[in-house]
Amino acid sequence: MSELLEQFSAPPLIELESDLEALRKHAQKVLMQHGFPQRKTEAWKYTPIAALERRDWSSDGPDESAARTESIELPFDAHRIPVHNGQIDTSQLNEIDGLHIEPLRAEQIDTSAYVDHDPSDAFAWLNLARLEQGICIRVTHTLERPLALQFSSSDQFKQAAHPRIRIELAEGVEATLFEQHRLHGSGLINLVMDLQLAAGSSLQHLMQRQNDESALIARTEAQLEQAAHYQAYVLDLGGALTRQDLKVHLNESRARTRIHGVAALKDKQLVDYHTAIQHRVGPSHSEEDFRILADNHSMGVFNGRIHMLPGADDSHSDMNTANLLLSEHARINTKPELEIHAEEVTASHGATVGQLEEAARFYLRSRGLNDAEALALLKFGFAAAAFDALESEPLRQWFTDRLKQAL
Amino acid sequence: MLKINNLHVQVGDKDILKGLNLEVGPGEVHAIMGPNGSGKSTLGYSLAGRDGYEVTDGSVLFDGQNLLELEAEERAAAGLFLAFQYPVEIPGVNNAYFLRAALNAQRKARGEDEVDSIDFLRAVREQLKALQMDDSLLKRAVNEGFSGGEKKRNEMVQMAVLQPKLAILDETDSGLDIDALKLVAEGVNRLRNDERSFVVITHYQRLLEHLVPDQVHVLSNGRIVESGGRELAERLEQEGYGFLSPEEDAA
Numbered sequence: 001m002s003e004l005l006e007q008f009s010a011p012p013l014i015e016l017e018s019d020l021e022a023l024r025k026h027a028q029k030v031l032m033q034h035g036f037p038q039r040k041t042e043a044w045k046y047t048p049i050a051a052l053e054r055r056d057w058s059s060d061g062p063d064e065s066a067a068r069t070e071s072i073e074l075p076f077d078a079h080r081i082p083v084h085n086g087q088i089d090t091s092q093l094n095e096i097d098g099l100h101i102e103p104l105r106a107e108q109i110d111t112s113a114y115v116d117h118d119p120s121d122a123f124a125w126l127n128l129a130r131l132e133q134g135i136c137i138r139v140t141h142t143l144e145r146p147l148a149l150q151f152s153s154s155d156q157f158k159q160a161a162h163p164r165i166r167i168e169l170a171e172g173v174e175a176t177l178f179e180q181h182r183l184h185g186s187g188l189i190n191l192v193m194d195l196q197l198a199a200g201s202s203l204q205h206l207m208q209r210q211n212d213e214s215a216l217i218a219r220t221e222a223q224l225e226q227a228a229h230y231q232a233y234v235l236d237l238g239g240a241l242t243r244q245d246l247k248v249h250l251n252e253s254r255a256r257t258r259i260h261g262v263a264a265l266k267d268k269q270l271v272d273y274h275t276a277i278q279h280r281v282g283p284s285h286s287e288e289d290f291r292i293l294a295d296n297h298s299m300g301v302f303n304g305r306i307h308m309l310p311g312a313d314d315s316h317s318d319m320n321t322a323n324l325l326l327s328e329h330a331r332i333n334t335k336p337e338l339e340i341h342a343e344e345v346t347a348s349h350g351a352t353v354g355q356l357e358e359a360a361r362f363y364l365r366s367r368g369l370n371d372a373e374a375l376a377l378l379k380f381g382f383a384a385a386a387f388d389a390l391e392s393e394p395l396r397q398w399f400t401d402r403l404k405q406a407l
Numbered sequence: 408m409l410k411i412n413n414l415h416v417q418v419g420d421k422d423i424l425k426g427l428n429l430e431v432g433p434g435e436v437h438a439i440m441g442p443n444g445s446g447k448s449t450l451g452y453s454l455a456g457r458d459g460y461e462v463t464d465g466s467v468l469f470d471g472q473n474l475l476e477l478e479a480e481e482r483a484a485a486g487l488f489l490a491f492q493y494p495v496e497i498p499g500v501n502n503a504y505f506l507r508a509a510l511n512a513q514r515k516a517r518g519e520d521e522v523d524s525i526d527f528l529r530a531v532r533e534q535l536k537a538l539q540m541d542d543s544l545l546k547r548a549v550n551e552g553f554s555g556g557e558k559k560r561n562e563m564v565q566m567a568v569l570q571p572k573l574a575i576l577d578e579t580d581s582g583l584d585i586d587a588l589k590l591v592a593e594g595v596n597r598l599r600n601d602e603r604s605f606v607v608i609t610h611y612q613r614l615l616e617h618l619v620p621d622q623v624h625v626l627s628n629g630r631i632v633e634s635g636g637r638e639l640a641e642r643l644e645q646e647g648y649g650f651l652s653p654e655e656d657a658a
């Protein structure tokens with residue numbers, strides 16, 4: 001994998017202020033030492049990093065199409081932050097009450113959780129090693145409109161980009177964050193998002209992705225203070241390689257989280273979810289539900305880890321993953337991991353991998369739906385349950401409509 | 408309406424129906440009784456067009472057309488309805504949505520316009536009320552978590568909304584309490600007219616008291632071995648299937 005490192009290290013970097021520069025140097029050093037995940041790197045064994053190595057990264061340089069920004073449809077008025085070919089554009093966010101955009105400072109980057117003795121966190125280090133543009137969005141008042149981070153890349157996009165975004169919610173603030181991805185071309189977006197939820201704040205984070213060849217490697221890490229609430233809903237409708245690490249730290253009592261996700265995969269698409277919920281203090285509450293539908297030669301991975309640390313007494317956690325294999329060539333790997341070191345906790349987890357039942361298909365057909373309609377309805381019914389808990393009816397509708405169209 | 412001639416059906420490698428003959432005229436109600444495993448549900452599934460129920464011989468005419476060359480959904484659109492002995496749960500698909508999708512699919516296949524959603528809901532609510540089912544069932548997933556009796560009544564709601572030409576009721580009365588049985592019978596009777604026919608598969612005489620069938624048949628070992636009027640059902644209720652001739656049983 002040293003080639004990959006060389007390729008990613010090739011283009012020159014713009015200079016940053018000294019603290020950031022030092023961080024970058026440190027990250028480069030860690031990367032040099034341990035390189036990228038190998039097949040034997042447990043947390044990455046299903047993510048085909050090798051496919052990235054085979055790509056041509058040599059053509060880095062000014063991208064002629066950088067000016068062409070695709071506008072991604074959104075049925076709501078939102079504060080839009082386009083990120084085209086990895087370039088974060090905050091120009092549309094001027095003078096909005098309660099919203100502050102600043103360049104990321106070194107002290108806002110916490111690497112204490114990054115593994116630095118093996119390649120497990122190589123892409124997080126890579127994001128730092130190649131850091132050029134990091135932003136911090138502070139939300140100091142509850143916003144009327146959601147924030148929309150809209151990631152796109154052009155057909156010519158062949159580069160690797162490493163955007164880094166930190167979002168801070170002040171005490172008691174409520175916010176909705178849309179994160180949309182429409183990546184074309186054959187590059188890599190290696191994204192790191194840090195979410196800070198101060199006491200009593202609440203973030204609803206809605207991710208929806210529909211990429212083609214360009215790869216997405218995303219690490220999303222949420223830190224919750226007292227009674228903060230983080231909800232993530234993920235809908236993946238394809239992409240040659242999508243890796244999502246979603247880490248939620250319930251750092252103080254009464255913090256709670258719900259993370260739900262659906263991936264509907266076909267062709268040779270791949271989604272690899274690695275989630276980790278850390279209950280550090282009790283009582284804290286988590287609920288998780290991921291569903292993967294894998295058709296054709298696609299592959300879905302779900303690795304969900306719940307960790308209840310000493311001190312997380314009286315906490316509660318529910319984790320469920322349900323998966324559908326729609327073709328004999330598709331593959332699904334699912335692994336819930338529960339680690340409990342606290343007292344008086346309640347925790348449940350379930351994992352199923354199944355196929356559509358002939359009886360259900362026939363039942364629908366006997367009522368007049370043709371086979372394709374019956375299939376689509378069964379798949380929809382299987383997956384849509386993950387969005388039942390979405391409180392906002394228009395948002396739920398938006399998600400389920402996207403899903404319906406894709407099935 | 409329905410003319411089954413010498414029907415042979417195989418499931419897996421097993422011959423289940425072995426030369427079944429049955430004729431049901433428009434507006435008629437026929438009851439089919441018979442021991443467990445004799446092939447009653449197999450008949451229902453074969454007529455509804457389930458994969459794996461292979462017709463190896465015989466013919467079925469439905470409303471003048473060759474039923475056997477139609478796909479399951481085409482049979483539904485042509486007016487055939489099967490109320491399942493074990494209605495299937497469809498997780499995540501809400502009952503109202505499903506019913507409307509089914510009705511619209513049938514209408515589309517027949518070249519008709521989609522139903523008006525308000526008319527549709529009104530019609531469904533009416534049926535629910537008639538079968539004394541709670542409106543909340545509309546929002547729940549199809550049959551999921553329904554009690555046995557609710558599932559059976561839900562089949563009757565579907566039948567009433569889809570308005571088939573021929574309905575096959577496979578043990579819809581099994582598992583119903585006495586009041587629910589009456590409601591189901593009334594539901595069937597409301598739908599009865601000179602055109603619409605019913606094939607009612609049952610183990611009990613009770614439903615037939617309310618429905619008053621034109622004919623009662625006994626299906627045994629893959630064939631109709633006895634036919635008669637409603638008095639046949641009474642006799643079966645009292646004597647069981649013992650009086651069937653041993654050769655028929657062994658055939």
Ligand SMILES: Nc1ncnc2c1ncn2[C@@H]1O[C@H](COP(=O)(O)OP(=O)(O)OP(=O)(O)O)[C@@H](O)[C@H]1O
Nearest residue numbers: 418419421423442443444445446447448449450492
């Ligand atoms: N998929 C199958 N493979 C093999 N045998 C089957 C299959 N399905 C049904 N059978 C057999 O076919 C025979 C008839 O079954 P069927 O369900 O039609 O009976 P039935 O008359 O409806 O019985 P009941 O009164 O118990 O509902 C039974 O012996 C059953 O075991």
Ligand SMILES: [Mg+2]
Nearest residue numbers: 447448449492
């Ligand atoms: Mg049966």
